Amino acid sequence: MTPTDLTAEKSPVADSGSTRGRKVSISRDDIISAALTLIGPNRSVSTLSLREVAREAGVAPNSFYRHFHDMDELAIALIELAGSSLRGIIGEARHRATAERSVVRSSVEAFMEQLNADDKLLHMLLREGTAGSDAFKKAVEKQLGFFEEELQADLVRLAAHNKTGLYEPALTAKAITRLVVAIGATTMDLPPEQRASATEQLAVMVRMIVVGSQTMAASGQVRI
Amino acid sequence: MTPTDLTAEKSPVADSGSTRGRKVSISRDDIISAALTLIGPNRSVSTLSLREVAREAGVAPNSFYRHFHDMDELAIALIELAGSSLRGIIGEARHRATAERSVVRSSVEAFMEQLNADDKLLHMLLREGTAGSDAFKKAVEKQLGFFEEELQADLVRLAAHNKTGLYEPALTAKAITRLVVAIGATTMDLPPEQRASATEQLAVMVRMIVVGSQTMAASGQVRI
DNA sequence: TGTACATCAGTGAACGCGCGTTCACTGATGTAC
């Protein structure tokens, strides 16, 4: 499950058109990358047809079945890639954070940068969480769950470093994750010049959650 | 645009089957309510076909065009209903709030109650915000924007009553709105016995945002 | 009260299309001898 090589050309043996009508080898990754090129601001994975993906991959429709049982299986594979991609992005941001630029801000900026870079995997994850088959929705939840776990660890570390506590770290992480996904999804549709201010706003919102959690921990506030 | 009467039977003149093959009058609302009965946990409005809706409404497919230009126009009409429904629910909750039960908690509970009651309009609004045509997404944004405005007024009133301030009231309202939508959408898929705890969690998350906003206002915290 | 007429929400039939899926096939690759 390596997210790399998705856009790499087919195996060297395959191209050169020497064999007349037939591809020597079409890999699973070729189909995945074909699906990704089709996904865009107005095309979610659930609107793609099997034939469309096969066409984009340069493959007969029935060849699709050699690699995936159906479109749902492809969608789930894509979501798993998207999840690890997202975690990779934030994992990097975590290391870039310094005393100057807080973890919150660095992470939000890294996230938005990737969004601006038109990362199709990220688009998918943000946009499609609430539609599709049960299996698909479960796959999305699983990836967001992974992300929440890593974020929670980050937040706890951050709080310890600041000598504060967190009220319900797991919930704090979940709130941040879901908010970022929701805002990210709407930001995708904004014209580029409005995205910078969306980044600012998102950073403030995330900060509200962090500060709220810290304050509630400090005051032992339970009345809700 | 009244959300009532959607499930009412057709006009008295229409039924009774006296006219052999033809409905005397099919109203716009009949088509809307047919679409609503088709929407469910695994059917979003974007997966409905024109013929399917017409069939459910007991109408020839081409009759659809007498009322809507296309499915997108129907979807937008549904979203507008959903928005006013949501605002109605929270508007009521606002009045139910007492000193005993905070506005936050009352509102979250009212929201979740409506969700449990299988309100199809609410399902739509929560689930479909990120997919569909540009016009559709804009319609969703517009409804959520209305909601944010009302929520912001509420929050300001609440803060004044508590003799505290709010940091960026508009952003606070937006963060809460988007979080509630996101959590609500995933809660829809939970088995009923897990929904109570989801309600608790959501109330805590919203409280974090409110407390964070108040704390940031109080401390004049700007370092983000 | 009756009659003639315009309106327009309904109709059934038909169209061409892209879809998912199946079938029996083919031929390049890798392996065994």
Place this chain on the structure above:
DNA sequence: TGTACATCAGTGAACGCGCGTTCACTGATGTAC
């Protein structure tokens, strides 16, 4: 090194289906006289 063979990712053709959309139509309703 050559030959025979199994494997299996690819193929083209065909299927039946539901779709959106169009057409010319019909007949109930409301209005004018």
